[in-house]
Amino acid sequence: MALYLLFESASGYSLFHAYGLDEIGQNTEAVKNSILDLTRFGKIVKFEAFHPFASALDALNQCNAISEGIMTEELSNFLSVNLPKVKDGKKAKFSLGVSEPKVGSQIAETIKIPCQCNEFVMELLRGVRLHFDRFIKDLKPTDLELARLGLGHSYSRAKVKFNVNRVDNMVIQAIFLLDTLDKDINSFSMRVREWYSWHFPELAKIVNDNYLYAKIAKLVQNKSELSEEHIPQLADILGDEDKAKEVVEAAKASMGQDLSPLDLINVQQFAQRVMDLAEYRKNLYEYLVTKMNDIAPNLASLIGEVVGARLISHAGSLSNLAKCPASTLQILGAEKALFRALKTRGNTPKYGLIFHSSFIGRASARNKGRLARYLANKCSIASRIDCFSESNTTVFGQKLREQVEERLDFYDKGVAPRKNIDVMKAAVETVLNDGSQKADEMDIENGADDASAKKSKKKKKSKDADAMEVDKSTVTNEDTPAEPTTEKKKKKKKDKSNREQEVTTEGVNGENVDGAEQSGTAKKKKKNREVSDDGDVEMASTAKKKKKKNKVRNEEDE
Template sequence: MHYLAVNPVGVFVFDEENKLVKFKYLGSNPEEAAGKLDKFEKGEIIPEIQELKNEFKDLNSEQPNKATDFLRENFRKIVIENKLFKTENELNQFLNSVLIAKSKLSISKIERRDKLIIQTISALNDLEKILNTISERLREWYGLHYPELDIRDHDKFASMVAEYGDRKNFNNFKNSMGMELREGDVKILQHYAKQYNELYEMRKEIEKYLEIVVKEEIPNLNAMLGSTLAARILALAGSLEKLAKMPSSSIQLLGAEKTLFKFLKGKEKSRPPRFGLLYLHPDISTNKRELQGKIARVLSSKLTLAARADFYSKKDMSKELLDDYKKKLDEILKANV
C-alpha cells in the first residue's frame, strides 16, 4: 500500500515503512503551486495526483492518512535529505511565497456583492446629476429657438426636441419670438437631446438592476427601506460589514455628519440632528415634525437587526422585522392622535 500526502511544496508518495518513493512539485513558481493547492483543498483532482494514481494502483489518497501525519512531523528533514531544495533558507522563502500567493487568491475569491450595490447606486447618483445638467442646458439652448415650448417633464421635453427638431414641426405651432436656426443648428440640438434620452434609458436599466441585486443581497434592508434608500444607506456606511457593526444611533444619523460636527463644535446653535438620510423614508418625511425623531429611532433599531441578519446569518427576517416595526409605528401614531 502507498500513501499520498500533499503540502505547499508538492505531492509526496510514501510506502508502508514511511519511505518516500515518489515526489512531484506542485508548480515551477509559488503562484502556480498556490493555485493547485487551492484546487486540492476544494476536492479537485490536480494533474500531479492523477498521474500518481495511474502509476500507483494501490495509492491511498484519502486525507488524512498515515503519510500526512509522518510528513507533518518530518517535513523539513525529508525535503533536505531528498534534496528537494538546496538549503532550508530556500525552502522557507518558497513556503512564504506560496502562502502569500494562496492568501491573495483566497481574498480575491471573497464575494463582495455589497460593493456592487455601492458602485451601482453611485453610478445612479452620477447619472442623475448628469441628466439634470444636460436637461437644464437643453432647455436653455432650445429656448433660444422656441422659448414658448412649455413641457415641464424633462424626459418628454428631450424626446420632443429629438423627434421634431425645428419648432415648425411641432403640432399647433403658430409663431415664436425665438431666433431662427439653421439645419446644422437643429441637427446638433437633436443629437444632444437623443444623448439625454439614451442616458435616461440607461438610468432605468440601472434602477432595475439595483432592485434585483439589493433584493438578493440585502433582503432585510430592502424590505425596510426599499432598494434605492437601502443602497444609499449602505454606500454611506461604506460596506455591509461596517453597517452591521454600527449601533442604531449611528445608522440614524448617516448622512447628517456635517450638521452633527458643526453642532459638536458649537457652530450650530440649534438642536443636534435627529436623522440623516432616513428622512427620505416616507414614514418619517410625511409625518408630523414632533413624531419624526421617535419614528427614526424605531426604524434605525430595526435597520441594525436587518443589517446584521443580512451580513452574518444571511437569513431573510424581513417579514418579522417589518411586522414588528409597523406595530411600533402604529403605537407611536395612536399615542399622538
C-alpha cells in the first residue's frame, strides 16, 4: 500500500510520497539512519505537491485549526486535488501519514481517506522537516526561518490572549501588593513615631492613628514654633478641637530634645512618604474591590472582597478555586496545620483563610467549625457560578449570604432556615426577571424611533382591511336572506344552494342577480369576454362546473 505524508509548515501545506517501504519495512532504526543522509532519504521520500499560505493571518488560522484538530476547507481541497481519487464503494489503495491524530480522524471521516499516525510516520515527517528547504527549489532557508518565527510569535500571542474584564491574575497581584503595603506602612509608621518621638514624645500618646501621626509630624515640624494659630489646622486633621489644643499645650511643655533643621527636613520627607503609601494603599483597595466585582461578584458579596481575593490567590486562579471541593476550600491556608495534625494524629484544623470572614467571628466558639463548613460550601457554589456563568450578577451571592445569616440564627435561636433548592429557584427567577426587564428597556429605547413607522403601518393595515370588507360586501348579494337557523333546514337547503349558485354566477359574469335586469348587451359582453380572453374562458368553464355540482346537490337533497 502506498504511503503519502502530509507536512504542515509555516509557509504552507506539502505532500510527499514514500517509496521503497517494502525494502526498509517498519524498522524505525533503519529509518532514523536514512533520515540524516539526504541522498538516501531522497530515494525513500519524494516531493508531490505544495500549497503556500496566502498571508500570515491565513497561516495563523490554519495553524490554530490544526492544533484544535479541525480540517479546514483549504486542506480538504488540497488533499482532494493532489491525492489519488478513490471510487465510490471501494477502499483506497493508499494511506496518508499525519502528525496530528485528531486531524487524521477528521480526514478519514470527511474525505474517506485512511490515515495513520505512528512512530514510523513521525520519523518520516521528522526527515521531511529536516530537509524541507531542499525539496522545494524556490524556497530559501532564510525565508522559512522568518516564516516560522513570525508564525510562532503570532500563535503564542493568540494563545496568551484573554478576556480583559475577567483577569484573575490582576486580583492575585493586587492582594499580594496590598498585604505587602500593610506590612510596610505599619513598619514605616513605627519608624516615624520612633524618629519624631526624640523631638516630641508626648504626641505619640495623644494621637494613636499612624496616618494622622505622620500628617501632624509633617505639619508641626519644630515643636517650639507651634502656637495657638495652628489649632484650626490641627483640628482639621484630628477632627477634634480639644485634641488640637492638647497637642499645642503638650508642645509647650514637651521634654523632647531639639533637632537640627536638616534632621527635621528628613523626618518631614519620611512622613510624606508614609502618607503617600497610605493613600496608594487606599486606592489599591478600591481597585481590588472593582476587580473583584467584575471577576467574582457573587464570592465578593458573600464573603467580602479581601477574603475572596485571598482565596483566589491561594488557589492560583478562579478556575482552580471553582474546581476545589468545599472540604478543600474550608482549610485553604491551613496546610501546615493539616499535615502536622495528620503526622501527629491530632485534631485537624477547622478553617483556614475563611476564618477572617465576619461570619466566623460572630459565631459562638462551639459553632465556629460547623459554620466554617457551611460557609465553605456556599463559597464553593459562589466561585463556580462566577467562573462558569456568562452573566455578571450578584444575586446568587446575596442569596447565599442570606442563607449563612439564617444558619447563624439557627445556631443561636433555633430558627429553621430555608432549603437551598428554594433559595436557588428564587435567585434564578430574579436573574431571569432582571434580564427580561433589561431586554424590555432595550426594546423600548430601540422602538422609540420606530413608533411613527409602526403607527403608519397600522393605519395602512386598517385601510386595507376596510377595503377588503368593501370588496366582500360588493361580491355578496344584499337581497339574500340570512342563513337559516330554524328547524326546517331540509326545505331551506334547496333555497340556499340556489342562492349560492346565483352569487357565483354574479361574481363570475359581473352581472346583477335579478333576472329582469339581464339585457342583451350583457349577454353579448359575456360572449365577447369568453372568446377574447383565455383566462375568462377558464372562469366561464369553472362557472359551468359549479352549476352542474349545484344541480347534483339539489337532486340529492330532493
